[in-house]
Amino acid sequence: MSRAWRSLLAHMATTHGVTEASEIGKHTVNVALMYGTGGGGHRASAEAVKCLLQQKHAEWRIELHDASAIIGASFGDDLYNALLQSNLTSVMPVVYSVASSVHPYLAPAHRNAVKAYFKNIGVQPDIVVSMVPFSNRAFVEALPFAEHVTIMTDLTHSDAHPWIQHEKQFIVCGTEQAYKQAVALGMPETQLFRASGMVVHPKFYIQPAPSRAHALIESFGLQPGLQTVLVLFGAYPPSSVMKQICTILSDREQRLQHPHLPREALDMLGWTEPVNQIIVCGKNEQLKRQLEASVNQHNETGISRAHIVGFTSHIYDLMHVSDLVIGKPGPGVVSEALVCGKPVLLYAGHSAHYVMEQERTVLNMVCTRGFGRASHDVHELVSFSADEITGYHQNIMAERPNRAVYEATEVISSRLHAKATSPDSASIG
Incomplete structure (x- = not known):
């Protein structure tokens, strides 16, 4: 284990599992927040997580990345937005059917695009936090040495918006139904977190x-x-x-x-x-x-x-x-x-x-x-x-309060902790 990650573990032990510093030794923790441009919800969730992470970990390198642009799917998001604005959401089932049909054939290209993107910008993320469906397998396969947290911004997994795609994902489920879907799809419960709702910006x-x-x-x-x-x-x-x-x-x-x-x-x-x-x-x-x-x-x-x-x-x-x-x-x-x-x-x-x-x-x-x-x-x-x-x-x-954004940031810290204590952590830092 590198000196950087030993320092991280020591600090987490004194803060009950929550890291407060980000530059440990010579290694700066890199957090990649992935969002899409279909509608505004995915980016809003990413901004919410970034806001709270920056408050807690001021020295971490926390950056937003447009997943749609990275994998060349911006046209699909533009079409989605145009249909919303034109009040043509009844056409969406056809759009989703086409997307689901062609996605398996495009998956290798998406994986290569993600790998090339992070190589070109010179960043090796320690953790990839995804707020988008469809692309999570590409993220995991392109960046196998990173931790992968998927924060579902839908109440459930669906054919239209598939979230649960790879066994290496750690999934934050905002509803009991999403949690049960993940279990039914073979995800171990140790890879799941049942949040109290959807992620919402702290200012709300x-x-x-x-x-x-x-x-x-x-x-x-x-x-x-x-x-x-x-x-x-x-x-x-x-x-x-x-x-x-x-x-x-x-x-x-x-x-x-x-x-x-x-x-x-x-x-x-x-x-x-x-x-x-x-x-x-x-x-x-x-x-x-x-x-x-x-x-x-x-x-x-x-x-x-x-x-x-x-x-x-x-x-x-x-x-x-x-x-x-x-x-x-x-x-x-x-x-x-x-x-x-x-x-x-x-x-x-x-x-x-x-x-x-x-x-x-x-x-x-x-x-x-x-x-x-x-x-x-x-x-x-x-x-x-x-x-x-x-x-x-x-x-x-009368409902239980939704604290999902605070819970999600704790999950991110805990996954970094898990990464630091894993056998592979010797290669980090």
């Missing part, structure tokens, strides 16, 4: 003071005292659905025209009260321009009481000042909302195939555990009462 755990929340609402040009709705469909929101939701929310009287929502019921429940809207357009620049123009019209067809946002890294601020979230059943956004104690109303689309396979478990979890509800109809989706939202909030607060 920091609740702002009421005075700051009030100031933020005013700075957005919104009206304090009204319910605030965060409309958030990820990094590539569908224009048609977003515009429909925002228009209906702007004038809740429009819902009185819906045949299944009689005026008497709405009046009794207070559903005609106006609401504030925070609308996140992500990377859909055309949608942002259209909504901004509508807000500026200030007429009966325009959107009122709305704060329009493009792509932002401050979703936690927007979520903290909101009362509920309307969006799609993405595991990242839903997990962030639940950490903040915010109910979620999920759009389930116009057909049975609208919700992607990897998101169906999210929708089911929200509905069965009373964290919110889902609807195929936009008018029905945005018809909510204060009492309904309060009930969902109480259900969320």
